[in-house]
Amino acid sequence: MDIIAQQITRILNVGRCTIFLKDGQRKELWSKIAQGKGLEHTEIRLPLNGHSIVSLVARTGQSINITNAYEDERFSMAVDMVTDFHTKTLLAVPLKNNSGKVLGVFLVANRSDEKPFDKKDEGILLLLATLAASSIEVAKLYQDVHVAQLETIYRLAVTAEYRDQQDTRAHLKNISIISYLLALSLGLTKKQAELIKNASPLHDIGKVALADTILLKPGKLTPEEFEIMKSHTVYGGKILEGAHSKVLQVAHKMSLYHHEKWNGNGYPYGLKGEMIPLEARIIAVADVFDALCVSRVYKRAWKTDEAYNYILTEKGESFDPSVVVAFKRIYPSIRKLYAQTAADAELMQPVEETPEIVEPIKTVRKIRTAPKPPFSN
Ligand SMILES: [Fe+2]
Ligand SMILES: [Fe+2]
Structure with missing residues (x-):
């Protein structure tokens, strides 16, 4: 135009x-x-x-x-x-x-x-x-198709997460924001960061294949049950395997490898270091951080600073050191996001003033200079 x-x-x-x-x-x-x-x-x-x-x-x-x-x-x-x-x-x-x-x-x-x-x-x-x-x-x-694609992905992700979590929407929103900011902070392009953001809600899609007896079990899983639980990664990989669209290709890597650990102690394959795709190393940090911050029947919600410190201690163990460094950079923004969410829910926890991290996206705001209609041009 x-x-x-x-x-x-x-x-x-x-x-x-x-x-x-x-x-x-x-x-x-x-x-x-x-x-x-x-x-x-x-x-x-x-x-x-x-x-x-x-x-x-x-x-x-x-x-x-x-x-x-x-x-x-x-x-x-x-x-x-x-x-x-x-x-x-x-x-x-x-x-x-x-x-x-x-x-x-x-x-x-x-x-x-x-x-x-x-x-x-x-x-x-x-x-x-x-x-x-x-x-x-x-x-x-193109825009209609793109919006329809994103909506389908999101609703599919809600279906998978809804079975074992009531706060699905908040979790999906939080991890997509964290993943996006991490990707930008790691120097990926805005386009790549958007793919990561849009694909991230599908990381646990493989849960749809798990039986309720395991997924909804209130107590601790037996070693056998835990082995079955781990298979949600492989199921996720199978569901998204051979996808044509870029966003689903990223989602495939995330769902299959999001429980791999930098030190090789993760699952399903025990991949180490950079053998784990970057997209999965990013979602791993976002997913664990948000999971720690919410309460579950078996655990209380951690304060954001506690969860943040946990992420730091896992640098080079569970998580890619460079992703943890990026997380450190974006943390002030994340802290604000969670404080805001808590405030919205009237559960505001005390938050000190934190320095502002400006998201590296520029928006040009158009100013309306014309008087209120009706008038001719
Ligand atoms: Fe998972
Ligand atoms: Fe998750």
């Missing part, structure tokens, strides 16, 4: 180019892309049923070409006033999908030669609007 807007600005040689998209839920049009003087970091929102030129084009599906904006009664100077811009000529065309449904509006203003927009300009803009419409539809389809 950015590239299309840049091309429009270049080909039509205009001072301003804005691409508005329909927000069906809020019944508004919002500026997905706004290029030109004063429009950077600006989000314009207009009511779909308003009297603005953009709203009219979106409702009627017809282009509007204005040769003298300030003399046209449909034009409002509101945006010009807040962005210190003088709109002279203006062309707005609808963005339609293959079936003719309007998805948004393309708006350009002020040809550099100060001439009005002509039929040729309108043709070019409509052509580029068609290209943009198909790219929006494809992007939306």
